[in-house]
Amino acid sequence: MQQIVIVGASLAGLTAAQTFRRQGFDGTITLVGDEAHYPYDRPPLSKGFLAGRDDEAKIRLRAAIDPDEFGIDWRLGQRAVALYHDGEQGSGRVTLSEGEEIPFDGLVIATGARPRTLNETHPEGNALAGVHLLRSLDDARALRSTLDSRPGRLVVIGAGFIGAEVAATARELGIEVCLVEAAAAPLGRVLDADAGMAIVDLHRSHGVDVRLDTTVADVVGDSGVLDHVVLSDGQSLEASAVVVGIGVVPNTEWIEGSGLTIDDGVVADSTCLAAPGVVVAGDVARWPNRRFGQQSMRIEQWDNALEMGTYAAKRLLAWAEGAEVEDFQPVPWFWSDQYDRKIQLAGVANGRPEVVQGAGDESRFVQIYVGDDDQVSGVLSWNRPRQAVMGRSLIGNGASSGEAREALG
Amino acid sequence: MKVNVDFDLCESNAVCMGVAPEVFEVRDDDFLYVLDENPPAELHAKVREAAERCPKQAISLDEG
Numbered sequence: 001m002q003q004i005v006i007v008g009a010s011l012a013g014l015t016a017a018q019t020f021r022r023q024g025f026d027g028t029i030t031l032v033g034d035e036a037h038y039p040y041d042r043p044p045l046s047k048g049f050l051a052g053r054d055d056e057a058k059i060r061l062r063a064a065i066d067p068d069e070f071g072i073d074w075r076l077g078q079r080a081v082a083l084y085h086d087g088e089q090g091s092g093r094v095t096l097s098e099g100e101e102i103p104f105d106g107l108v109i110a111t112g113a114r115p116r117t118l119n120e121t122h123p124e125g126n127a128l129a130g131v132h133l134l135r136s137l138d139d140a141r142a143l144r145s146t147l148d149s150r151p152g153r154l155v156v157i158g159a160g161f162i163g164a165e166v167a168a169t170a171r172e173l174g175i176e177v178c179l180v181e182a183a184a185a186p187l188g189r190v191l192d193a194d195a196g197m198a199i200v201d202l203h204r205s206h207g208v209d210v211r212l213d214t215t216v217a218d219v220v221g222d223s224g225v226l227d228h229v230v231l232s233d234g235q236s237l238e239a240s241a242v243v244v245g246i247g248v249v250p251n252t253e254w255i256e257g258s259g260l261t262i263d264d265g266v267v268a269d270s271t272c273l274a275a276p277g278v279v280v281a282g283d284v285a286r287w288p289n290r291r292f293g294q295q296s297m298r299i300e301q302w303d304n305a306l307e308m309g310t311y312a313a314k315r316l317l318a319w320a321e322g323a324e325v326e327d328f329q330p331v332p333w334f335w336s337d338q339y340d341r342k343i344q345l346a347g348v349a350n351g352r353p354e355v356v357q358g359a360g361d362e363s364r365f366v367q368i369y370v371g372d373d374d375q376v377s378g379v380l381s382w383n384r385p386r387q388a389v390m391g392r393s394l395i396g397n398g399a400s401s402g403e404a405r406e407a408l409g
Numbered sequence: 410m411k412v413n414v415d416f417d418l419c420e421s422n423a424v425c426m427g428v429a430p431e432v433f434e435v436r437d438d439d440f441l442y443v444l445d446e447n448p449p450a451e452l453h454a455k456v457r458e459a460a461e462r463c464p465k466q467a468i469s470l471d472e473g
Contacts, residue, residue: 043464062466302464303424335422335464342420385423386435392427 001106001277001320002027005094007080007254008110009033010042011061011302012282015309016108018063021070023317029072030102032094036077037137039064043302045140046165047337050147051172056137075100080111083258090277090319092258106277106316109255109266110309113248113283113300115139115162118219125219130226131242134162143243147173151240154178155229157216159186161336163245164199168338171206178209178237180216180229190345192353195367195380198360199338206339248300250284265298270327272312273319281305281312291329291396292348292377301334331395333388342385346392347378354401356409357387366391366408370401379408410453411471412446418467425459425468432456 004020006013009031017029033039039061048054067074078096085092091105115133118125125131130151132143147154147170154170156163159181167177185196200210211231218230219242228238250265260274261267265286268274272287280287282305286298299308311328318325335344341363351371358365366387369378376399379391387408394404412432419441425433426441431452434442448456460468 041464041466062461303462306462333424337420342422344422383439385421385439386426386437389423389427389435 001025001317003030003104004028004106004108004316005030005032005102005104006108006110007032007094008108008112008251008282008284009035009039009074009076010110010112010282010305011039012112012285012305012309012312013108013110014039014061014063015306016110016281016313017072018070019310019313020317023314025317029070030075030104031072032075032078032080032096032102034077034079034097035136035138038067038074038076040137042135045137046134046162047169049140050144050166050169052144052148059137075102080254083107083255083260085258085260085275085278087259088276090275092277104277106320107279108312108316109274109278109280109284110282110305110312111251111254111284113250115244115248116246118157118244122216122219125221125226125242126244127224128219128221128226128242129224130221130240131219131244133244134166135248143241146241147175151175153237153239154241154243155180155216155237155239156243156245157229158182158245158247159200159203159210160245160247161187161190161334163243164203164338165336166243166245167203167208168206171203171208172339176209177207178211178239179203180211180214180231182213182215184213186212191349191380192369194353194360195349198382199343201361202338202341248283250298252284267296270329271325272308272315272328277316277319279312279316279319281308285312287328289329290327291331292350297332299332301332303333304330331392333392335385335388340383342381342383344381344385344388345378346388347376347395349380350377353380356405357384358382368401368404368408370404374400374402376401376404379404410448410450410456411473412443412448412456413469413471414441414443415467415469416441418465420465420467422464424462424464428459428462429455433459 082095185193215232268287364383381388423435
């Protein structure tokens, strides 16, 4: 293996590049990114950067501060548009938006995901001035500029982590916020309903107008500028800014027709190998995490991008050498900062929730999720970071509910 | 190796403690304590990993 191409120049892709060098790979590494910027850290975009506390220099990823440090052949501001893979040898080529074809004998797919837009229901709303998505630095600059003008009311569509963090940041800036959520409790894919409602209560106590069981029926402009939104209950709300936070779509279109399997992400085996010579990492990757049974996972989390980027690089090197590797079976972990709360989840929230320290309506509590086999699959903590990290290792060790109660209570 | 933590950046996510508990400890007051600012050689790899996995890039190392 002499020519590695990494498609996707954010945390997962950059970490893979760094790992190849640290493992002694001395061939070519080409890193393709569709944004013009060197890799930066995304979590501050909905928090410190949006609030104006962090500037762009501060959020550059450390491994990209000196772009020459790891001998990377950068292709920034260019999108991969097609993939040819020979199937057997593990070699092929990636075609870029400006026409360049880059051959590889090892490929890392780390193209991430992009936010869902209003396209399906009211496409005209996307084009209105004042309507924002939030994923990239450019998105964040635009939203920051809107928030700096102190809009009269911000309507956030979707109470997932991005929506909730934007709502919290906007409230801290003194902006009136309406948070609209389609489900009866937010974050149903990630947390139990009571924990979701604790987040709703947190926002209400900070003056956010939270509407549950409600969707946005229309986003209406006047001469190209946002004017108001119409909710599913018929109410019309004046809005000078809208943030659409209704989830993401993995960036897999460029892979179609290559022979790789796509199913809400690029599908890989339990070692992140999607085909001979091809590994996946980050938000775009779907793989069976054996620690949590047979079902495959696709994880949209910072720490997973880092851990999987590291693993995927080592995996590809092992493939080239014909060496065996252990499965990739991390205990996922994420955090979300909202107001004065640090919300962390280690593992997955499968099974019965049980509060083991504090109470669910307090500012600090710890909750475990227990499966039918009495094993702990997840630990949720509010302002209890120590317990989250302890929980992560308990889950990794296959702890029972009794052991977790003892250790965390 | 000398371990430095920028406490203006540190958010007490406690990732470092998960990786290198011999060197980093987040206590119940939510603050990070560096237990050994000059960790022995056998811990250097773990400390480097802890520094890289910090979501705030708040840990820096003098490897002199």
